[in-house]
Amino acid sequence: MTVFHFLNCAFLTFGPHVVYYSATPLSEYDTIGTSVKAAAVYLGTALVKLVCLATLLKVPENDSFDPYQELMKVFIGFIDVAGLYFALTQLTHRNISQNHKFQAVGLGWAFADSVLHRLAPLWIGARGLEFTWEYIFQGLEANANLVMTLSLAALGSLMWLRKNKPRTLVPIIYACALLLATMPSITSYLRRSLEWQTPKVVGFELFSSLIMAFISWQLFSACQRPM
Amino acid sequence: MSPSGEVLTSISSALAVALVLLACVELGDAAAAVGVYRLIQYDLAGAPLGSRAAALNHHAAALPLPAGADLSRSALVAPLLDLPLAFLREYLADKKHLGGLLILLPTNHTDDKGQVKGVLTELEKLLVHEQVSYPVYFAFHDDSFDNVLADIRKIASSGQPASATTGGYKLVVPSAEPRKVSSPTISNIQGWLPGLKGEGDTEQLPTIAIVANYDTFGAAPALSVGSDSNGSGVVALLEIARLFSRLYSNPKTRGKYNILFGLTSGGPYNYNGTSKWLRSFDQRVRESIDYAICLNSVGSWSNDLWMHVSKPPENPYIKQIFEEFSDVSKEMGVSVGIKHKKINVSNPRVAWEHEQFSRFRVTALTLSEMSSPPEFLESTGGLHDTRESTDVESVIRTVRLVSESLARHIYGLKGRNIDVFAENSSLAINPHYIRSWLDLLSQTPRVAPFLQKNDPFIEALRKELSGHTADVHVQNDALDGMFTFYDATKATLNVYQVASVTFDLLFLLVLGSYLIVLFCFLVITTRGVDDLINIFRRPPSSRKLKGA
Structure with missing residues (x-):
């Protein structure tokens, strides 16, 4: 019975990634190599981030929200953006279109993030007898994270790979990318400082990720149009 | 070592650490982990008695039960006062199966002390003498259980009994099969205060023995602290030893009697330890014992104390001792009654400790607040016998009565109103000493088979007695083979909130x-x-x- 629950939660956490890969043209062009490379880059980035967190941050004595520490965390969070930049521009991909490239990178990135951050707690926690909503929320968070990573990758590919984009849209693209990059800090602020409960935070994440996805989509298709 | 070998070792050690961490995490994921105390499991002359199982893994159910509920796969959680004893009696008589039983003991006895005590005594009597095929646990009723109980009731009121399909709570006690306690020992502790021999006095000095049994027996061995039975007797004995050691430390006030102090074990089992202890003495030593005073349950009397004897009260010895006691008691404003119960040597039941002395033809008496002899395995420091039911004043009164009459006997002060242990003198009874020992005893479960030979508690008693007396000696002996005890007296209960399969x-x-x-x-x-x-x-x- 508890293995059942574990499988459910695992489906919720990792299912959307698989569905995304198989439903979109990514599977037809066999872009799995790109995703794997992106995942490898994610691992490297996570390591760098860990080292930075360990060297620059103090161990918090309590669970309060310290603005200076949080600012440092935001800056360290930008290492993610650097990693994505590396994955999008520097990696030699097989000849795939920009359109598919960012999706493959975003997917690999989000999947690696889920595996790294959610698989172990899931394995340890969800198989226990005790029932909690925690792992269902965690799965939903993984969904929101997938959407956000894809949006960020889309905006990144607009920023770094597309040369001729409408000038008026450039500031909007940068603003949205900045917002997406700071999203982890925003949720941590909501959780710690405003003391939102987990359901509320997850709801916010899902909602904001959908909004951001919609905006990025619009921006992407706007840039796609011939000028 | 080659580099690759080093890498391998480091990886394997990292893996080991990870596995250990994983194991730790998996252990502590319950909603609540509560310390629970198992009903005693023992065999009496081969007959299995008490709770015969320890492992529990069932959904929780609470009273009131839905009509026609089948409890064979549920663990019933019941606060003590809500548990109808008739219901339990019926279940035991019909040998109906329960998944398990968790009885919640009230934590504060202040409201309905009498009722709680009565119910506990009844319950204990019921459970100890029955064979119960399912695990029975006791836990203290704290706030965390209130929520659980309310939730269980809510689920039950929806009409379905708790099972895998309705969710609710699951009670899990991961416990191995209880094992037999191998060769349980009983440890008797004795100490002497040697009297002063007159010059040219070749004959052995007469001895007065003061004895109290210190071990307990109850439905939950880990909760059987027995403050009154017989913690109070042990405390009184220690205080009397302290007072007389002060008198005997000065040659001028050293009496012409040896005083023998004995803390005996095995009390609930027909004073098995006392019998073994007496047998270990040399015949001459046994014959030198003038009389023995056994102290049993002297911690909660207000006005009446009883002197139980097996010789008829007309016996001159008994008469003399009784007169000494009543003289002092009259001065103290309390009454001491005398009760005579003949011993029947063919009957294995020994109700009072002094009866073991009588079987060795040593004059002996028991001082107790109980007016009638207790039944087998009753009044031996069970669940209800806690610190709250015992008061220091009673122990002080007992100490005064015994030591004052002893002093008059030893120093020949009969008929003279001299307060040897007057308050504010250097020989005054020390209430703090009594209180602290009573507190310690009330926190120490002392069921003999679960006390090891070198248990810190026995060591503490030995040390305390050797602080007051000389020739302190611990006698270890095996408990007679009629009893077999099983371990797993304490466990940790995990309460899990579980989701149903439907969900x-x-x-x-x-x-x-x-x-x-x-x-x-x-x-x-x-x-x-x-x-x-x-x-x-x-x-x-x-x-x-x-x-x-």
Whole structure:
């Protein structure tokens, strides 16, 4: 019975990634190599981030929200953006279109993030007898994270790979990318400082990720149009 | 070592650490972990008695039960005062099976002390003498249980009994099969205060023995602290030893009697330890004992104390001792009564400790607040016998009565109103000493088979007695073979809130439809509706189905 629950939660956490890969043209062009490379880059980035967190941050004595520490965390969070930049521009991909490239990178990135951050707690926690909503929320968070990573990758590919984009849209693209990059800090602020409960935070994440996805989509298709 | 070997060792050690961490995490994920105390499990002359199982893994149920509920796969959680004893008696008599029973003991006895005590005594009597095939645990009723109980009742009121399909709470005690306690020992502790021999006095000095048994027996061995039975007697004995050691430390006030102090074990089992202890003495020593005073349950009397004897009260010895006691008691404003009960040597039941002395033809008496002899395995320091039911004043009165009359006997002060242990003198009774020992005893479960030979408590008693007396000696002996005890007296109960299978199925359904909708949405947005239709038209590859 508890293995059942574990499988459910695992489906919720990792299912959307698989569905995304198989439903979109990514599977037809066999872009799995790109995703794997992106995942490898994610691992490297996570390591760098860990080292930075360990060297620059103090161990918090309590669970309060310290603005200076949080600012440092935001800056360290930008290492993610650097990693994505590396994955999008520097990696030699097989000849795939920009359109598919960012999706493959975003997917690999989000999947690696889920595996790294959610698989172990899931394995340890969800198989226990005790029932909690925690792992269902965690799965939903993984969904929101997938959407956000894809949006960020889309905006990144607009920023770094597309040369001729409408000038008026450039500031909007940068603003949205900045917002997406700071999203982890925003949720941590909501959780710690405003003391939102987990359901509320997850709801916010899902909602904001959908909004951001919609905006990025619009921006992407706007840039796609011939000028 | 080669570099690759080093890498291998480091990896394997890291793996080991990870596994250990994993194991730790898995242990501590329950909603609540509560210390619980198991009903005693023992065999009496081969007959299995008490709770015969320790492992528990069942859904919780609470009273009132829905009509026709089948409890054979549920653990019943019941606060002590809500548990109808008739219900339990019926279950025991019909040998109906329960998944388990968890009895919640009230933590504050202040409101309905008398009722709690009465119910506990009844319950203990019921459970100790029955064979119970399921695990029975006791726990203290704290706030965490209130929520659990309320939830269980809510689920039960929906009409369905707790089971895997309705969720609710699961009670888990991971416990191995209880094992027999191998060769239980009983440890008797003795100490002497040697009297002063006159010059040219070749004959052995007469001895007065003061004895109290210190071990307990109760429904839950880990909760059997026995403050009154017989913690109070032990405390009184220690205080008397302290007072007389002060008198005997000065040669001028050293009496012409040896005083023997004995803390005996095995009291609940027909004073098995006392019998072994007496047998270990040399015949001459035994004969030198003038009389023995046994102290039993002297911690909660207000006005009446009873002197139990096996010789008729007309016996001159008994008469003399009784007169000494009543003289002092009259001065103290309390009454001491005398009760005579003949001993029957063919009957194995020994109700009072002094009867063991009588069987060795030593004059002896028991001082107790109980007016009638207790039944087998009763009044031996069970669940109800806690610090709250014992008061220091009673112990002080007992100490005064015994030591004052002893002093008059030893120094020949009969008929003279001299307060040897007057208050504010250097020989005054020390209430703090009594209180602290009573507190310690009230926190120490002392069921003899679960006390090791070198138990810190026995060591503490030995040390305390050797602080007051000389020739302190601990005699270890085996408890007679009639009893077999089983361990696992304490355990940790994990209370898990579990989801039902129905919930998981529903969740799977929602999840499946979500993933299918997502799939369709993605196909439509990225490839168009025609593609989606195509997927379903041609035989789909198995990988895609799995993904969906």
